[in-house]
Amino acid sequence: MANEVQKKRILSGIQPSGDLTLGSYLGAIRNWAALADKYDCYYMLADMHTITVRQVPAELRRHTLTQLATYIACGLDPEKNVLFVQSHVPAHAQLAWVLDCYTMFGELSRMTQFKDKSAKNADNINAGLFTYPALMAADILLYQADLVPVGGDQKQHVEICRDIAGRFNGIYGEVFKIPEPYIPQVGARVMSLTSPENKMSKSDKDQNGCVYMLEKPEDILRKFKKAVTDSEASVRFDPANKPGVSNLMQIYSAATGRSFEAIESEFAGHGYGDFKAAVGEAVVELLRPIREETERLLADKAYLQSVYRDGAEKAARVANRTVGKVYKKVGFIDR
Ligand code: ATP
Ligand code: LTN
Numbered sequence: 447m448a449n450e451v452q453k454k455r456i457l458s459g460i461q462p463s464g465d466l467t468l469g470s471y472l473g474a475i476r477n478w479a480a481l482a483d484k485y486d487c488y489y490m491l492a493d494m495h496t497i498t499v500r501q502v503p504a505e506l507r508r509h510t511l512t513q514l515a516t517y518i519a520c521g522l523d524p525e526k527n528v529l530f531v532q533s534h535v536p537a538h539a540q541l542a543w544v545l546d547c548y549t550m551f552g553e554l555s556r557m558t559q560f561k562d563k564s565a566k567n568a569d570n571i572n573a574g575l576f577t578y579p580a581l582m583a584a585d586i587l588l589y590q591a592d593l594v595p596v597g598g599d600q601k602q603h604v605e606i607c608r609d610i611a612g613r614f615n616g617i618y619g620e621v622f623k624i625p626e627p628y629i630p631q632v633g634a635r636v637m638s639l640t641s642p643e644n645k646m647s648k649s650d651k652d653q654n655g656c657v658y659m660l661e662k663p664e665d666i667l668r669k670f671k672k673a674v675t676d677s678e679a680s681v682r683f684d685p686a687n688k689p690g691v692s693n694l695m696q697i698y699s700a701a702t703g704r705s706f707e708a709i710e711s712e713f714a715g716h717g718y719g720d721f722k723a724a725v726g727e728a729v730v731e732l733l734r735p736i737r738e739e740t741e742r743l744l745a746d747k748a749y750l751q752s753v754y755r756d757g758a759e760k761a762a763r764v765a766n767r768t769v770g771k772v773y774k775k776v777g778f779i780d781r
Protein backbone atom coordinates (compact mmCIF):
# COMPACT_ATOMS: atom_id res chain seq x y z
CA MET A 447 0.00 0.00 0.00
CA ALA A 448 2.72 2.46 0.99
CA ASN A 449 4.37 1.65 -2.32
CA GLU A 450 1.20 2.40 -4.27
CA VAL A 451 0.87 5.83 -2.75
CA GLN A 452 4.30 6.75 -4.05
CA LYS A 453 3.68 5.65 -7.63
CA LYS A 454 3.64 8.47 -10.13
CA ARG A 455 0.31 9.00 -11.83
CA ILE A 456 -0.52 8.94 -15.51
CA LEU A 457 -3.59 10.18 -17.29
CA SER A 458 -4.43 10.12 -20.95
CA GLY A 459 -7.48 9.98 -23.17
CA ILE A 460 -8.71 9.65 -26.71
CA GLN A 461 -11.91 10.98 -28.19
CA PRO A 462 -14.32 8.26 -29.34
CA SER A 463 -14.93 10.30 -32.50
CA GLY A 464 -14.44 7.46 -34.95
CA ASP A 465 -12.57 4.25 -35.55
CA LEU A 466 -9.10 4.41 -34.00
CA THR A 467 -6.22 4.67 -36.42
CA LEU A 468 -2.73 3.29 -36.69
CA GLY A 469 -1.66 6.83 -35.63
CA SER A 470 -3.57 6.68 -32.35
CA TYR A 471 -2.10 3.23 -31.72
CA LEU A 472 1.55 4.03 -32.45
CA GLY A 473 1.41 7.57 -31.08
CA ALA A 474 -0.50 6.77 -27.91
CA ILE A 475 -2.18 3.51 -26.85
CA ARG A 476 0.69 1.18 -27.65
CA ASN A 477 2.89 3.01 -25.20
CA TRP A 478 0.32 2.89 -22.42
CA ALA A 479 0.21 -0.82 -21.63
CA ALA A 480 3.87 -0.97 -20.64
CA LEU A 481 3.38 1.73 -17.99
CA ALA A 482 0.92 -0.14 -15.78
CA ASP A 483 3.42 -1.71 -13.40
CA LYS A 484 5.42 1.40 -12.75
CA TYR A 485 2.66 3.99 -12.64
CA ASP A 486 -0.84 4.52 -11.35
CA CYS A 487 -2.66 4.79 -14.69
CA TYR A 488 -5.97 6.42 -15.68
CA TYR A 489 -7.19 6.16 -19.28
CA MET A 490 -10.26 7.95 -20.35
CA LEU A 491 -12.69 7.86 -23.27
CA ALA A 492 -13.09 11.58 -23.93
CA ASP A 493 -16.73 11.58 -25.05
CA MET A 494 -17.32 15.13 -23.77
CA HIS A 495 -14.57 16.41 -26.04
CA THR A 496 -16.07 14.48 -28.92
CA ILE A 497 -19.28 16.52 -29.05
CA THR A 498 -17.28 19.67 -29.89
CA VAL A 499 -17.82 18.33 -33.40
CA ARG A 500 -21.36 17.19 -34.29
CA GLN A 501 -21.88 13.43 -33.72
CA VAL A 502 -24.57 10.91 -34.55
CA PRO A 503 -25.62 9.75 -31.04
CA ALA A 504 -25.82 6.01 -31.84
CA GLU A 505 -22.41 6.19 -33.51
CA LEU A 506 -20.86 7.95 -30.52
CA ARG A 507 -22.15 5.18 -28.26
CA ARG A 508 -20.81 2.51 -30.60
CA HIS A 509 -17.42 4.19 -30.92
CA THR A 510 -17.14 4.59 -27.15
CA LEU A 511 -17.76 0.90 -26.47
CA THR A 512 -15.51 -0.20 -29.33
CA GLN A 513 -12.75 2.06 -28.09
CA LEU A 514 -13.02 0.63 -24.59
CA ALA A 515 -12.76 -2.89 -26.01
CA THR A 516 -9.76 -1.79 -28.07
CA TYR A 517 -8.03 -0.30 -25.03
CA ILE A 518 -8.34 -3.68 -23.30
CA ALA A 519 -7.30 -5.58 -26.44
CA CYS A 520 -4.16 -3.42 -26.62
CA GLY A 521 -3.12 -4.78 -23.25
CA LEU A 522 -4.66 -2.27 -20.85
CA ASP A 523 -5.72 -4.64 -18.12
CA PRO A 524 -8.72 -3.14 -16.25
CA GLU A 525 -7.38 -4.68 -13.04
CA LYS A 526 -4.20 -2.64 -13.34
CA ASN A 527 -5.47 0.50 -15.08
CA VAL A 528 -8.48 2.67 -14.39
CA LEU A 529 -10.48 2.73 -17.64
CA PHE A 530 -13.38 5.15 -17.63
CA VAL A 531 -15.74 7.29 -19.67
CA GLN A 532 -15.28 11.04 -19.15
CA SER A 533 -19.02 11.87 -18.98
CA HIS A 534 -19.45 9.30 -16.18
CA VAL A 535 -17.36 11.46 -13.86
CA PRO A 536 -19.12 14.83 -13.38
CA ALA A 537 -15.98 16.32 -11.82
CA HIS A 538 -14.62 16.86 -15.36
CA ALA A 539 -17.39 19.33 -16.19
CA GLN A 540 -17.18 20.89 -12.73
CA LEU A 541 -13.48 21.63 -12.86
CA ALA A 542 -13.61 22.64 -16.54
CA TRP A 543 -15.92 25.54 -15.73
CA VAL A 544 -13.59 26.83 -13.05
CA LEU A 545 -10.58 26.50 -15.33
CA ASP A 546 -12.45 28.31 -18.13
CA CYS A 547 -12.28 31.32 -15.84
CA TYR A 548 -8.50 30.99 -15.55
CA THR A 549 -7.84 30.46 -19.25
CA MET A 550 -7.25 33.39 -21.55
CA PHE A 551 -8.97 34.13 -24.86
CA GLY A 552 -5.60 34.91 -26.44
CA GLU A 553 -3.97 31.62 -25.46
CA LEU A 554 -6.95 29.58 -26.68
CA SER A 555 -6.85 31.47 -29.99
CA ARG A 556 -3.33 30.25 -30.61
CA MET A 557 -4.14 26.53 -30.40
CA THR A 558 -3.29 24.71 -33.63
CA GLN A 559 -6.04 22.13 -33.16
CA PHE A 560 -8.65 24.87 -32.76
CA LYS A 561 -7.49 26.54 -35.95
CA ASP A 562 -7.48 23.22 -37.86
CA LYS A 563 -10.83 22.06 -36.56
CA SER A 564 -12.56 25.38 -37.05
CA ALA A 565 -11.36 25.41 -40.65
CA LYS A 566 -12.74 21.87 -41.09
CA ASN A 567 -16.06 22.64 -39.33
CA ALA A 568 -16.67 26.21 -40.46
CA ASP A 569 -20.44 25.89 -39.93
CA ASN A 570 -20.04 24.88 -36.26
CA ILE A 571 -17.27 26.83 -34.54
CA ASN A 572 -18.83 26.44 -31.11
CA ALA A 573 -17.61 27.63 -27.70
CA GLY A 574 -16.77 24.04 -26.70
CA LEU A 575 -14.37 23.69 -29.59
CA PHE A 576 -12.68 26.88 -28.45
CA THR A 577 -12.47 25.97 -24.74
CA TYR A 578 -11.55 22.34 -25.49
CA PRO A 579 -8.07 22.80 -23.90
CA ALA A 580 -9.58 23.95 -20.58
CA LEU A 581 -11.64 20.73 -20.37
CA MET A 582 -8.52 18.76 -21.27
CA ALA A 583 -6.60 20.61 -18.54
CA ALA A 584 -9.36 19.63 -16.11
CA ASP A 585 -9.03 15.97 -17.19
CA ILE A 586 -5.35 16.01 -16.35
CA LEU A 587 -5.33 18.19 -13.23
CA LEU A 588 -8.22 16.36 -11.54
CA TYR A 589 -5.96 13.33 -11.17
CA GLN A 590 -2.85 15.31 -10.20
CA ALA A 591 -1.15 13.48 -13.08
CA ASP A 592 2.64 13.54 -13.31
CA LEU A 593 2.79 12.36 -16.92
CA VAL A 594 0.49 12.61 -19.92
CA PRO A 595 1.38 10.12 -22.68
CA VAL A 596 0.16 11.51 -26.01
CA GLY A 597 1.23 11.85 -29.63
CA GLY A 598 3.18 14.91 -30.75
CA ASP A 599 0.03 16.75 -31.90
CA GLN A 600 -1.21 17.07 -28.30
CA LYS A 601 1.94 18.62 -26.86
CA GLN A 602 0.54 22.14 -27.19
CA HIS A 603 -2.52 21.13 -25.15
CA VAL A 604 -0.37 19.73 -22.36
CA GLU A 605 1.62 22.95 -22.39
CA ILE A 606 -1.47 25.14 -22.00
CA CYS A 607 -2.56 22.82 -19.18
CA ARG A 608 0.74 23.52 -17.44
CA ASP A 609 0.22 27.26 -17.92
CA ILE A 610 -3.32 27.14 -16.51
CA ALA A 611 -2.20 25.06 -13.52
CA GLY A 612 0.74 27.40 -12.89
CA ARG A 613 -1.53 30.43 -13.02
CA PHE A 614 -4.01 28.86 -10.59
CA ASN A 615 -1.27 27.73 -8.22
CA GLY A 616 0.26 31.22 -8.41
CA ILE A 617 -2.94 32.65 -6.93
CA TYR A 618 -4.02 29.91 -4.50
CA GLY A 619 -0.91 27.91 -3.58
CA GLU A 620 0.08 24.40 -4.63
CA VAL A 621 -3.33 23.02 -5.64
CA PHE A 622 -2.32 21.22 -8.85
CA LYS A 623 0.60 19.02 -9.79
CA ILE A 624 2.24 20.41 -12.95
CA PRO A 625 2.20 17.56 -15.52
CA GLU A 626 4.78 16.65 -18.16
CA PRO A 627 3.95 15.44 -21.67
CA TYR A 628 5.32 11.99 -22.49
CA ILE A 629 5.84 11.60 -26.23
CA PRO A 630 7.23 8.51 -27.98
CA GLN A 631 10.45 8.70 -30.03
CA VAL A 632 9.13 6.73 -32.98
CA GLY A 633 5.53 6.96 -34.12
CA ALA A 634 4.87 10.31 -32.45
CA ARG A 635 3.47 11.63 -35.70
CA VAL A 636 2.12 9.13 -38.19
CA MET A 637 1.19 10.92 -41.40
CA SER A 638 -1.60 10.26 -43.90
CA LEU A 639 -0.71 7.69 -46.56
CA THR A 640 -2.22 9.83 -49.32
CA SER A 641 -1.10 13.30 -48.14
CA PRO A 642 1.98 12.73 -45.98
CA GLU A 643 2.18 16.40 -45.03
CA ASN A 644 -0.96 15.89 -42.87
CA LYS A 645 -1.34 13.81 -39.73
CA MET A 646 -3.21 10.52 -40.05
CA SER A 647 -6.49 11.31 -38.36
CA LYS A 648 -9.67 9.36 -37.70
CA SER A 649 -11.86 12.27 -38.77
CA ASP A 650 -10.07 12.63 -42.10
CA LYS A 651 -12.48 12.46 -45.00
CA ASP A 652 -9.96 10.62 -47.18
CA GLN A 653 -10.33 7.01 -46.05
CA ASN A 654 -7.36 5.87 -48.12
CA GLY A 655 -4.92 8.00 -46.15
CA CYS A 656 -5.90 6.41 -42.91
CA VAL A 657 -5.36 2.86 -41.63
CA TYR A 658 -7.89 1.84 -38.99
CA MET A 659 -6.95 -0.49 -36.17
CA LEU A 660 -9.86 -2.84 -36.80
CA GLU A 661 -9.64 -2.83 -40.57
CA LYS A 662 -9.53 -6.05 -42.63
CA PRO A 663 -6.03 -7.18 -43.68
CA GLU A 664 -6.80 -6.96 -47.41
CA ASP A 665 -7.89 -3.32 -47.03
CA ILE A 666 -4.75 -2.48 -45.06
CA LEU A 667 -2.53 -4.06 -47.71
CA ARG A 668 -4.36 -2.22 -50.49
CA LYS A 669 -3.94 1.15 -48.74
CA PHE A 670 -0.18 0.63 -48.30
CA LYS A 671 0.14 -0.42 -51.95
CA LYS A 672 -1.44 2.88 -52.96
CA ALA A 673 0.56 5.02 -50.49
CA VAL A 674 2.10 8.17 -51.95
CA THR A 675 5.90 8.01 -52.37
CA ASP A 676 8.12 9.94 -54.81
CA SER A 677 9.95 9.42 -58.09
CA GLU A 678 13.41 8.72 -56.68
CA ALA A 679 12.90 4.98 -56.03
CA SER A 680 15.20 4.82 -53.03
CA VAL A 681 14.23 3.94 -49.46
CA ARG A 682 15.93 6.68 -47.48
CA PHE A 683 14.88 8.65 -44.40
CA ASP A 684 14.49 12.32 -45.34
CA PRO A 685 11.22 13.78 -44.01
CA ALA A 686 11.67 17.19 -45.69
CA ASN A 687 12.23 15.90 -49.23
CA LYS A 688 10.70 12.43 -49.03
CA PRO A 689 7.72 12.75 -46.65
CA GLY A 690 5.83 9.72 -48.01
CA VAL A 691 8.75 7.29 -47.86
CA SER A 692 9.93 8.63 -44.50
CA ASN A 693 6.46 8.16 -43.05
CA LEU A 694 6.38 4.55 -44.29
CA MET A 695 9.83 4.01 -42.76
CA GLN A 696 8.60 5.36 -39.43
CA ILE A 697 5.62 3.02 -39.53
CA TYR A 698 7.78 0.04 -40.49
CA SER A 699 10.28 0.88 -37.78
CA ALA A 700 7.52 1.23 -35.17
CA ALA A 701 5.92 -2.06 -36.26
CA THR A 702 9.09 -4.16 -36.45
CA GLY A 703 11.48 -2.43 -34.06
CA ARG A 704 14.08 -2.06 -36.87
CA SER A 705 16.23 1.07 -37.11
CA PHE A 706 16.15 3.39 -40.14
CA GLU A 707 19.65 2.22 -41.17
CA ALA A 708 18.56 -1.41 -41.06
CA ILE A 709 15.49 -0.58 -43.17
CA GLU A 710 17.57 1.35 -45.70
CA SER A 711 19.88 -1.61 -46.19
CA GLU A 712 17.02 -4.14 -46.25
CA PHE A 713 15.48 -2.36 -49.25
CA ALA A 714 18.63 -1.10 -50.99
CA GLY A 715 18.20 -1.83 -54.72
CA HIS A 716 14.51 -2.77 -54.35
CA GLY A 717 11.65 -0.78 -55.86
CA TYR A 718 8.97 0.87 -53.72
CA GLY A 719 6.57 -2.00 -54.56
CA ASP A 720 8.45 -4.47 -52.31
CA PHE A 721 8.89 -1.89 -49.60
CA LYS A 722 5.22 -0.88 -49.47
CA ALA A 723 4.10 -4.52 -49.42
CA ALA A 724 6.47 -5.24 -46.52
CA VAL A 725 5.19 -2.27 -44.53
CA GLY A 726 1.59 -3.35 -45.18
CA GLU A 727 2.28 -6.90 -44.03
CA ALA A 728 4.08 -5.74 -40.89
CA VAL A 729 1.10 -3.55 -39.99
CA VAL A 730 -1.38 -6.37 -40.66
CA GLU A 731 0.53 -8.64 -38.26
CA LEU A 732 0.84 -5.88 -35.68
CA LEU A 733 -2.90 -5.24 -35.66
CA ARG A 734 -4.26 -8.77 -36.17
CA PRO A 735 -4.29 -9.90 -32.51
CA ILE A 736 -5.78 -6.58 -31.41
CA ARG A 737 -8.62 -6.81 -33.93
CA GLU A 738 -9.43 -10.38 -32.95
CA GLU A 739 -9.44 -9.62 -29.24
CA THR A 740 -11.53 -6.45 -29.71
CA GLU A 741 -14.15 -8.43 -31.60
CA ARG A 742 -14.24 -11.05 -28.86
CA LEU A 743 -14.67 -8.41 -26.14
CA LEU A 744 -17.39 -6.56 -28.03
CA ALA A 745 -19.52 -9.68 -27.88
CA ASP A 746 -19.50 -9.42 -24.07
CA LYS A 747 -21.33 -6.17 -23.30
CA ALA A 748 -21.91 -7.09 -19.64
CA TYR A 749 -18.17 -7.35 -19.09
CA LEU A 750 -17.51 -3.99 -20.78
CA GLN A 751 -20.20 -2.41 -18.64
CA SER A 752 -18.62 -3.77 -15.46
CA VAL A 753 -15.27 -2.32 -16.54
CA TYR A 754 -16.54 1.20 -17.16
CA ARG A 755 -18.71 1.25 -14.05
CA ASP A 756 -15.85 0.18 -11.86
CA GLY A 757 -13.55 2.66 -13.64
CA ALA A 758 -15.94 5.58 -13.10
CA GLU A 759 -16.17 4.82 -9.42
CA LYS A 760 -12.41 4.71 -8.95
CA ALA A 761 -11.84 7.81 -11.07
CA ALA A 762 -14.53 9.81 -9.28
CA ARG A 763 -12.94 9.11 -5.91
CA VAL A 764 -9.73 10.87 -6.94
CA ALA A 765 -11.36 13.56 -9.08
CA ASN A 766 -13.90 14.64 -6.45
CA ARG A 767 -11.12 15.26 -3.98
CA THR A 768 -9.51 17.75 -6.36
CA VAL A 769 -12.80 19.50 -7.14
CA GLY A 770 -13.49 19.86 -3.40
CA LYS A 771 -10.12 21.47 -2.90
CA VAL A 772 -10.54 23.83 -5.85
CA TYR A 773 -14.07 24.91 -4.88
CA LYS A 774 -12.81 25.80 -1.44
CA LYS A 775 -9.86 27.77 -2.80
CA VAL A 776 -11.97 29.90 -5.13
CA GLY A 777 -14.44 30.74 -2.35
CA PHE A 778 -17.46 28.52 -2.94
CA ILE A 779 -19.34 27.72 0.28
CA ASP A 780 -19.02 24.10 1.44
CA ARG A 781 -22.31 22.20 1.12
P1 ATP B 1 -9.71 13.38 -34.53
O1 ATP B 1 -9.57 13.15 -36.00
O2 ATP B 1 -11.08 13.09 -33.99
O3 ATP B 1 -9.15 14.68 -34.08
P2 ATP B 1 -7.34 11.86 -34.18
O4 ATP B 1 -7.34 10.68 -35.06
O5 ATP B 1 -6.57 13.03 -34.63
O6 ATP B 1 -8.82 12.28 -33.86
P3 ATP B 1 -7.08 11.79 -31.38
O7 ATP B 1 -8.26 11.11 -30.83
O8 ATP B 1 -7.07 13.28 -31.38
O9 ATP B 1 -6.81 11.31 -32.84
O10 ATP B 1 -5.77 11.28 -30.70
C1 ATP B 1 -5.63 10.14 -29.90
C2 ATP B 1 -4.22 10.00 -29.40
O11 ATP B 1 -3.43 9.49 -30.46
C3 ATP B 1 -3.55 11.30 -29.00
O12 ATP B 1 -2.65 11.04 -27.95
C4 ATP B 1 -2.81 11.71 -30.22
O13 ATP B 1 -1.69 12.47 -29.91
C5 ATP B 1 -2.42 10.38 -30.81
N1 ATP B 1 -2.42 10.46 -32.26
C6 ATP B 1 -3.49 10.68 -33.05
N2 ATP B 1 -3.14 10.68 -34.35
C7 ATP B 1 -1.81 10.46 -34.36
C8 ATP B 1 -0.86 10.33 -35.40
N3 ATP B 1 -1.20 10.46 -36.66
N4 ATP B 1 0.41 10.08 -35.05
C9 ATP B 1 0.77 9.92 -33.77
N5 ATP B 1 -0.08 10.04 -32.75
C10 ATP B 1 -1.35 10.30 -33.02
N1 LTN C 1 -7.30 16.04 -26.85
C1 LTN C 1 -6.90 14.68 -26.86
C2 LTN C 1 -7.81 13.77 -26.10
C3 LTN C 1 -7.81 14.10 -24.68
C4 LTN C 1 -6.72 13.94 -23.76
C5 LTN C 1 -7.19 14.39 -22.51
C6 LTN C 1 -5.42 13.47 -23.89
C7 LTN C 1 -8.85 14.62 -23.97
N2 LTN C 1 -8.46 14.80 -22.68
C8 LTN C 1 -6.38 14.40 -21.38
C9 LTN C 1 -4.61 13.48 -22.76
C10 LTN C 1 -5.07 13.94 -21.54
C11 LTN C 1 -6.87 14.26 -28.30
O1 LTN C 1 -7.52 14.79 -29.11
N3 LTN C 1 -6.13 13.28 -28.57
